[in-house]
Amino acid sequence: xxxxxxxxxxxxxxxxxxxxxxxxxxxxxxxxxxxxxxxxxxxxxxxxxxxxxxxxxxxxxxxxxxxxxxxxxxxxxxxxxxxxxxxxxxxxxxxxxxxxxxxxxxxxxxxxxxxxxxxxxxxxxxxxxxxxxxxxxxxxxxxxxxxxxxxxxxxxxx
Amino acid sequence: xxxxxxxxxxxxxxxxxxxxxxxxxxxxxxxxxxxxxxxxxxxxxxxxxxxxxxxxxxxxxxxxxxxxxxxxxxxxxxxxxxxxxxxxxxxxxxxxxxxxxxxxxxxxxxxxxxxxxxxxxxxxxxxxxxxxxxxxxxxxxxxxxxxxxxxxxxxxxxxxxxxxxxxxxxxxxxxxxxxxxxxxxxxxxxxxxxxxxxxxxxxxxxxxxxxxxxxxxxxxxxxxxxxxxxxxxxxxxxxxxxxxxxxxxxxxxxxxxxxxxxxxxxxxxxxxxxxxxxxxxxxxxxxxxxxxxxxxxxxxxxxxxxxxxxxxxxxxxxxxxxxxxxxxxxxxxxxxxxxxxxxxxxxxxxxxxxxxxxxxxxxxxxxxxxxx
Numbered sequence: 001x002x003x004x005x006x007x008x009x010x011x012x013x014x015x016x017x018x019x020x021x022x023x024x025x026x027x028x029x030x031x032x033x034x035x036x037x038x039x040x041x042x043x044x045x046x047x048x049x050x051x052x053x054x055x056x057x058x059x060x061x062x063x064x065x066x067x068x069x070x071x072x073x074x075x076x077x078x079x080x081x082x083x084x085x086x087x088x089x090x091x092x093x094x095x096x097x098x099x100x101x102x103x104x105x106x107x108x109x110x111x112x113x114x115x116x117x118x119x120x121x122x123x124x125x126x127x128x129x130x131x132x133x134x135x136x137x138x139x140x141x142x143x144x145x146x147x148x149x150x151x152x153x154x155x156x157x158x
Numbered sequence: 159x160x161x162x163x164x165x166x167x168x169x170x171x172x173x174x175x176x177x178x179x180x181x182x183x184x185x186x187x188x189x190x191x192x193x194x195x196x197x198x199x200x201x202x203x204x205x206x207x208x209x210x211x212x213x214x215x216x217x218x219x220x221x222x223x224x225x226x227x228x229x230x231x232x233x234x235x236x237x238x239x240x241x242x243x244x245x246x247x248x249x250x251x252x253x254x255x256x257x258x259x260x261x262x263x264x265x266x267x268x269x270x271x272x273x274x275x276x277x278x279x280x281x282x283x284x285x286x287x288x289x290x291x292x293x294x295x296x297x298x299x300x301x302x303x304x305x306x307x308x309x310x311x312x313x314x315x316x317x318x319x320x321x322x323x324x325x326x327x328x329x330x331x332x333x334x335x336x337x338x339x340x341x342x343x344x345x346x347x348x349x350x351x352x353x354x355x356x357x358x359x360x361x362x363x364x365x366x367x368x369x370x371x372x373x374x375x376x377x378x379x380x381x382x383x384x385x386x387x388x389x390x391x392x393x394x395x396x397x398x399x400x401x402x403x404x405x406x407x408x409x410x411x412x413x414x415x416x417x418x419x420x421x422x423x424x425x426x427x428x429x430x431x432x433x434x435x436x437x438x439x440x441x442x443x444x445x446x447x448x449x450x451x452x453x454x455x456x457x458x459x460x461x462x463x464x465x466x467x468x469x470x471x472x473x474x475x476x477x478x479x480x481x482x483x484x485x486x487x488x489x490x491x492x493x494x495x496x497x498x499x500x501x502x503x504x505x506x507x508x509x510x511x512x513x514x515x516x517x518x519x520x521x522x523x524x525x526x527x528x529x530x
Contacts, residue, residue, distance in 0.1 A: 010405070010411060010412045012412075013414060014415070041406070044246070045245070046245045046247060047246070048247075048248055050254065051253050052254050052256055053255070054362060054443040055326075055421075055441075056441035056442060056443035057340075057441070058337045059344075060340070061363050062344050062345075062347070062348075063363070063366050063445060064209075064210070064366060064367055065247075066214070066215045066415075068248050068403075070248060070406070084407045085407065086405060086406035089414050090415025090416070090417070092245075108407075133314065136316075136317050137309050138262055138309075138312065139261065139262065139277040139317055140312055140315050142277050143278075144275075
């Protein structure tokens, strides 16, 4: 977290990924004009091998592959310490990852423009919250108590 | 070797591609091309099948593959595999904890009461398998209102972000063997060939991207009598797994996105644990990308069967790792079956030559017997 946002840095990519990519890239592009941006790792898209541990015998295994886009940048402005930002997202748009990395650097430092990034995060959080509410509703609407079977009670009669 | 390069046919092959496209669009002026979001949402179980059998969690591309291959699941999975082969491997994730899944469905057939409760979620389990004729003439207005009305009427009670696993409760009661983390690295079936014997991680990875029907058929053989797994579903979960990757700057785990998974543990018969340990239940484990319960259950049954086969030697096909793991991949098996459609003119010519020679010899032998 930073003074600008209540969300921890570990949640920023998720919140930004919940928004239309064009909005994220647009804000990053507008803020980037104030900085010299150096790519510490060339923005790239490819695949990651997803590793799980089975819950029967605790063997690690690979379930399959996932798309990964990643970027790592350093932002430099006049008279300021350089700031690093990075992103790894389940996506195949390297430009989106770079935009998120730029916003990550600005908000983490924080640099000028951090408030705008924080506002964008908040909008992403609202989308995530709405999605979580939908999933919660789906679970609550289908909660079942099988322990009522065989008794006189029947939730269909309520 | 009987294969031979052939020439000619280019015009016919191009025509065949165009014929496919013509049939895909044959609805004509009144038709609408399928939007990928439509396939992904309305055919979500089909999309799930393709992401798991293609071995790549990319629902949008899976929807594209379904559209391109006109609903052929094997060809669609093949297309997704072909796509993945063109992409660089950037990383292997750290081991992810499926206990953190954001569930949309959670059931147990072992216990009525499980910690956190059971939620049926989206399922056909208790639905009548009767045709819903109203869907044949579904209006866009009615279609658009269904989800909105359902969600508006759903109770908004607080729920935890994740739920404990049933097997953890059984383990705490001493009914399952204690978990011991194994240090062996996971086997990468996309880079290493299966040379038997293979570690269990290779079996799990192979079954996770296996063709659903193939897994089901072999698991069914075990259930029906060619095996001894009499499973009880300890827990079946469907939900979204947050994928945590280290942040390149801080090194702290960061959520890169989430992946829809189905995961299942089945309980099988108890047996002695170790030299002098008390008897405990045995477990099978299944998981796959997307929402595909039959696949996860089938995989769990086969995992349990293969554990027995790897330890004691196989008594049935479903316990034989080589039999199971080399015959469940849809792209492999479809490719092998389909290759028989390709020109085999030289091999068949050779077969005919040998048959004629054998026939001539048989005639000569018969003639010699008659003359003798």
